[in-house]
Amino acid sequence: MSSLPFKASLIAAAIASGAAFAPVHAAAPAQQNADTTVVLVHGAFADGSSWDKVIPLLQAKGLKVVAVQNPLTSLADDVAAAQRVIDAQTGRVILVGHSWGGTVITEAGTSDKVKALVYVAAFAPSEGEATGELGKDYPTPPGIGSLKADAAGFLYLPEESVRVNFAQDLPAAQTRLMAATQGPIQGKAFADKTTVAAWKNKPSYYIVAGKDRMIAPELEQAFAKKIKATTTVLQTSHVPMLSQPKQVAEVILAAAAMR
Numbered sequence: 017m018s019s020l021p022f023k024a025s026l027i028a029a030a031i032a033s034g035a036a037f038a039p040v041h042a043a044a045p046a047q048q049n050a051d052t053t054v055v056l057v058h059g060a061f062a063d064g065s066s067w068d069k070v071i072p073l074l075q076a077k078g079l080k081v082v083a084v085q086n087p088l089t090s091l092a093d094d095v096a097a098a099q100r101v102i103d104a105q106t107g108r109v110i111l112v113g114h115s116w117g118g119t120v121i122t123e124a125g126t127s128d129k130v131k132a133l134v135y136v137a138a139f140a141p142s143e144g145e146a147t148g149e150l151g152k153d154y155p156t157p158p159g160i161g162s163l164k165a166d167a168a169g170f171l172y173l174p175e176e177s178v179r180v181n182f183a184q185d186l187p188a189a190q191t192r193l194m195a196a197t198q199g200p201i202q203g204k205a206f207a208d209k210t211t212v213a214a215w216k217n218k219p220s221y222y223i224v225a226g227k228d229r230m231i232a233p234e235l236e237q238a239f240a241k242k243i244k245a246t247t248t249v250l251q252t253s254h255v256p257m258l259s260q261p262k263q264v265a266e267v268i269l270a271a272a273a274m275r
Contacts, residue, residue: 049077049079049272050078052079052107052110052272053080053082053105053107053108053109054074054079054080054081054082054112054268055084055101055102055109055111055112056070056071056084056114057086057098057111057112057113057120058084058117058199059115059117059138060088060115060171060199060201061171061172061178062114062115062194062198062199062255063085064083064084065197066114066194066255067114069258070264070265070268071083074269077269077272079110079272080105084097084101086116086199088116088170088200088202088205090202090204091120091123091147091205091208091209091210094120094205095120095124098111098121098124099127102127103129107129109127110130110132110133110268110271110272111124111125111132111133111134111214112133112134112135112136113135115230115231116147116201116205117136117138118239119138119139119141119210121138121214122140122141122212122214123211123212125218126212126214130214130218131218131219131271131274132218132221132271133218133271134220134223134267135220135221135239135240135243135245136223136264137225137228137230137236137252137255137256138231138236138239140220140222140240140242140243141210142210142242143213144210144211145209146206147205147206147208148206150235151235154232155232157231158177158180158181158229159177159182159229159230159254160230162176162177162181168202169202169204170202170203171200172198173198175191175192178191178192179191179192179195181229181254182229182230182254182255183255183259184227184253186255186259190258215243219271220245220246221246221247221270222236222240222243222245222246223249223250223263224236224237224248224250225250225255225256226249226250226251226252227251227252227253228253229253229254246270248263250263250264
């Protein structure tokens with residue numbers, strides 16, 4: 017009988033110090049995600065830093081994260097860049113694509129390592145389709161109508177269009193930086209056709225940007241329905257990973273939780 021108060025006092029002391037049980041529960045998500053890498057594929061008029069608000073949220077849950085740097089010179093070149101990163105991983109891969117990056121992951125996501133696809137305001141073509149054909153049945157979004165081309169045929173967004181069409185829900189200082197660091201894309205890439213559609217054999221998730229001015233939100237909804245994706249609608253601009261990173265991270269974490 018005398019040992020009971022002694023044991024109770026030890027438990028109380030452990031709880032007071034924060035030692036009792038907390039480390040086990042805190043470590044559980046990290047342990048679960050230790051074998052998983054999230055590979056992030058950016059879109060046109062951007063680079064890998066477009067994921068910089070999402071990356072720390074995923075890392076905090078024990079996930080390894082790698083952001084691909086697309087050359088934006090052709091579909092084949094961008095797919096090759098993504099596949100190099102996928103091939104370098106040793107465990108499960110969750111492949112995430114934004115905008116043009118959706119076309120890239122559709123072609124690049126066939127590896128057995130890839131366990132799920134996440135489309136973020138992204139194109140989701142079928143095999144044999146070119147990205148430039150996908151919006152032909154919808155009005156031209158304002159951002160697409162504002163594109164400019166340089167002498168080599170690379171397309172870019174004027175600074176004002178980044179502010180009002182690409183990222184209208186972000187501060188002006190941030191959109192100025194995005195315009196200055198954007199990655200122009202070779203216009204011919206939009207005519208490159210996919211040869212496979214990885215979403216046909218992979219669980220897919222889709223984030224619709226409800227206030228998108230680069231891809232019609234209705235087209236995004238159609239993509240999500242076509243690929244039978246678990247769908248989340250966020251009332252954001254074309255860059256929900258920057259304006260609502262927590263919500264985007266939650267969708268990626270849901271994909272990573274699938275076993």
